[in-house]
Amino acid sequence: MIDITIAACFAISAALIIYHHMVYPMVLSWYAKRHPAAKIKHVERGYKRGQDDVECADVTILVPAYNEEKWIAEKIRNLASLDYPKKHYQVIIACDGCTDRTVQIAQDTIQEAICCDTHFEIRAFEQNRGKVALINDQMKTITSEITAMSDVSALISIDALLVANRHFQDRRVGAVNGHYQLLSCGSQGEEKYWHYQSDVKQSEACLGSTLGAHGALYMFRTKLFEPLQHNTINDDFIIPMEIIRKGYSVHYDQNMVALELEATNTDNDFKRRLRISAGNMQQAVHLADLFSPKYKGVAFAFISGKGLRLIAPYLMIACFALSIALINHPVFLVGTIAQASLYTLAALGHVFPKIFSHKYCQLLTYIVAGHTANLIGGLRYLFGLESTRWTRVQ
Template identity: 30%
Template sequence: MNVLKILFWFSLITILYSYVGYGIITTFLVMVKRAFRKKRHLSQPTPFEPAVSLVVSAFNEEDFIERKMQNTLKLDYPKSNLEIIFITDGSTDQTPSIVRQQDGVILLHQQERRGKMAAMSRAMQFVTSDYVIFSDANTLLNESCVREMVKHYRDPKVGGVAGEKKIITTADAQAAGVGEGLYWKYESFLKKMDSALYSVVGAAGELFSIRTKLFENAGENLIIEDFVLSLKICMRGYVIRYEPRAYAIETSSASMKEEEKRKIRISAGAFQAMVILKNLFNIFKYPLLSFLFISHRILRWTLCPLGLVILLISNALILFQEKSFFYGVFFVFQILSYFVGLIGWVLANRNIRIKALYLPYYFIFMNASVFFGFFRFIRKKQTVVWEKAARERMM
């Protein structure tokens, strides 16, 4: 087998493993684990209602902040045990004023905007409970989310709990909405398997919780602070549980242009996170955690986007060297896939909605964003005070 074929098959296997095989393998391992281990029940005869602090980060959310506060105040949890903190640092609109008028909510505000990690760290100085839940201001939480999350803390090994992120898409949703919605459905499945096997590898900032004593300011220049914070907790010997019955509802990006800003920022943050969490590549020190981290995250951030390019080029060069039915058919398949993605891009820009074409377009777009994110990372152009992506209005 020559070098071109080695590159072709390595790229193909890596891509298939990352997007399909990993989910199959973890599902199988979870089934084996459950077959040989008795199911543990977290429920107890007496209610578990410890004091909890809910920290909501908000920046220029005047159009939505009132709804977020009302949603928060309606959470099904004893009011005496739920401390609600809204931090609005840097907001230049009416967000702080609106929060200030609401009883039962603690407002933290300063004019300087230093990023979300800095805001979280400042808010933690005012937290008085043993458990804290973080949530974004542009999301709505289900009423039972606090109860569903804190029940996991009966287990002393649990350092944090990741809630589910649900993307609302409408019948006339654009490519950004359809693609992001499908992505998070699959991502939620993988998180469920990761948690059942060992631990979630990275929580989403829309809704996640930790033990207060485990909070660590890993650097105010962090781009994906929730991801790094949760994995640093895992590196200290704790696990992050996934709780799908605690969820945050969020609308999709308003357009692919807005989704592009979000994806490139996250991609830049991913490379930053790899540097900060470099010890997680030591599979001898963190056997299972490293396996999950590399398989679920690193391959998607590195080898898969590069593999798509190598797969196409090596496939074409192989056909120049020899006639092969398989390589010929696969090359046609690749060309058609990119062509369908191109059509999806054209239709999305013209606001023509054919959802079947949005998936290949979003997949290509998602992987292309990794390259842009990498260049932004090495040029140090991504800051923690980015312009947030506009999202669809929530009904």
Template identity: 30%
Template sequence: MMVLQVAFWFLIFLIVYIYFGYPVLLKIISSFKKVPSNEGQTFKPKVTFFIAAYNEEKVIGEKLQNAVGLNYPRELLEIIVVSDDSSDRTNEIVEEYSTKYPFITLNVVKGRKGKTEALNKSVPLAKGDVLVFSDANSMYEKDALLYLVKHFSEPSIGGVCGELKLLNSTNSSIGESEGAYWKYEKLLKTLETQTGTSIVANGSIYAIRRELFKEMNPNVGDDMQNPLIIISQGKRFVYEPNAITKEETSTKEKEEFGRKVRIVTRSFTGIMAYKKVLNPFKNFDFFYKYMSHKFLRWLVPYYMIAVFIMNLFLLEHELYKWVFAAQLLFYGLAVLGIWVKHKITYIPYYFCLVNYAALLGTMRAMTGKRQATWKPTSR
């Protein structure tokens, strides 16, 4: 019984550490660890700006108009739209823009390879020293590129991630929860950067040195792989909060859930493919950050299930009756959140939804299921 109690409280401690203890630990470390800063830098390298697209006829024109309007010298900017064999008017619209703007080119990757493989086949076309990656539905603020690329004046930095701001114009509950999630992610990336290196990117806005690019696994997201590739070469990957892009949040819960399952499936597949970088003796800073920020968090649904089951065998003790009651209340509120859209119910609902997606995603990855291609969503 003692072993069961120790395992029970250890798993609870792990859940609390992942969501609360980890940022506190980073905050403590950041108070005495100093890293190079690039404030005020005006470094302007040659940039190749990749826009990944598959059947994006509804937004590709707006995206290109946004790209050409960025505050960056045109003679230093090259825009390549990577079309994953789009079957709608996406290619036609891009060609119209390339006629007007010679620095815009279209690269159609035949055979529907998926975003990552399409980028693999497109990067060799780049002439820029810095590669910037974006999605078709993501609209950059005018100075976003300037904020991204200034960090490359520091030789130790190999990659930079910008800030995704989600617009919840419909005031949907799923959109509000997504916004809260991204605020939490912003805090983690800020603290990770202050303590050395961040470990994640966002596919809508990040940049890397061209010389550090390596061909990626087609079954894994580019924004998951590139930070690992950069860090494995001894460079830092940092977060720049002033390099801002905006997207609309999804209004469809089923669509958002499917997107999360796909992301976890591809990311968990990725870390299994890049497990060599998780060597604590080579890079402990990266090891504890990746384990805390990503890997252990993907396993939270397994901890939750184990805690619930173990609690059933400990009900003879008064304390464990209260803990079990708290679990029942939490899950009851989560179920109620399906119909009642209030913070009291929707926060537990969203937490359970995210972890259910992690459960399905990790199970799919461990059973060998792959998902290289994607479809545009309302986000």
């Protein structure tokens, strides 16, 4: 009887792991092909002025910055080059107690000829309060219909505002999420993972809304913003999800691109994923009501994606422990050996990336490292060890 109970627990844990990693993406893809999200007509304007310009929504681009001297000049030049009526958008660079040359470089760059037609404000604050406090403070000053959030290290496509504007013509749309793309990946595993995430985001749109956004670029109706709790970790997820709570939808458009310039390596990527994982645990607690069936497609995606991702490392540990408990049975002996082999291969791929460089080995390493970060990050949040301050990963 005990063996049957252990075997049943193993089967349930393994089924949930397989569902999250394989079945859910397949179901999403299948459903998306049969229920495609509404297509937005994209028109190439090429900086030409037209009658539609007067109908463009006013946009404020808010760029929170902390010690970004390496990227700030390119970011400002990028924002000055956007194909959008100049009188309908402005840029706020909010520098949160920077200790490097970010403020000076920003002030010098906005004097360049390329920036002369764009309204820039460099707001330099002496005290470092943290990103969440900075966003809450700056949102009080924004009166435009639309607010765009964008990381300093991400360059956005020149027609991004035009693309988003067409989505916002539908009054039911509360936010629009852009496509995140890496200029340089730390590994083939990381590259494949982000392709997977983009496919999921695109498929989620057919369910009514994508979940959250990426801080590199997303836009929302200013009036829908709710001040963030001071300890918020993943602000780029909480803000769009709060908008969904209000009954609005969040769209995803792969033509609204944010190109990440900052290259990653194994160490800084793991630190970043630790923080994101802590935020995932926090948002599951804070947004628990979105698991309710009344949110339909959003609840399905939230449970199948974010929810199962949170408990996946615990399920993996359970599978390994339960298979060891039944190791006298041939099937579980094979299962134990298979799991041990996969985890060993992932560890070797992390320690010796040049030797274990096959794309599937790197993908396995990246996935296992992600679940490890998920486990540690979640526990860090639960035990109150995660800071909400800015972190600069070198």
